[in-house]
Amino acid sequence: QKEVEQDPGPLSVPEGAIVSLNCTYSNSAFQYFMWYRQYSRKGPELLMYTYSSGNKEDGRFTAQVDKSSKYISLFIRDSQPSDSATYLCAISGTSYGKLTFGQGTILTVHP
């Protein structure tokens, strides 16, 4: 079993839809939770960075962490075609230690 599981999709939604992306993890020592967005032929760029359980909102993006269930989510409201990318969850046990990534979910938002 992988330490971090993420449904690779692909996920296709119409513009304006609410998108829900999810990851589960197995190691309860993980404390730092991130979502990265990766466009084609580019490196991952950080979207959201959270520590501990709860919600964090930034514009149209909301990250949710449930440490009791070992489950993290990213919600995208009012999705746009420019949101089309691969979304990677990443988890770490230390504040700047190594990251363990999910497989990535390919998202397409069509006009």
Place this chain on the structure above:
Amino acid sequence: DARVTQTPRHKVTEMGQEVTMRCQPILGHNTVFWYRQTMMQGLELLAYFRNRAPLDDSGMPKDRFSAEMPDATLATLKIQPSEPRDSAVYFCASVVGYNQPQHFGDGTRLSIL
């Protein structure tokens, strides 16, 4: 905007050849990571350095891969000899201090024929 710079962006070579990939971390970042990304395995950590000292290279095939950081502005990843299974995108990332996210370069796309 400060960026992690990787060179070359693309590399095609024949199996058995030596490959060297370079990374310039963001100025002031003291921790540098090397990752490999493939369709099958996703993003995997190969090695990382803190203050130029190697901390963990357990993800790297030791017989053919080597990573170094000759100075604070340059990290290198070498493959010798290269094999077709090494074909992947190799990313470098850097970070400074605690509670800060890793910043990624745009990768080196490597094809071994």
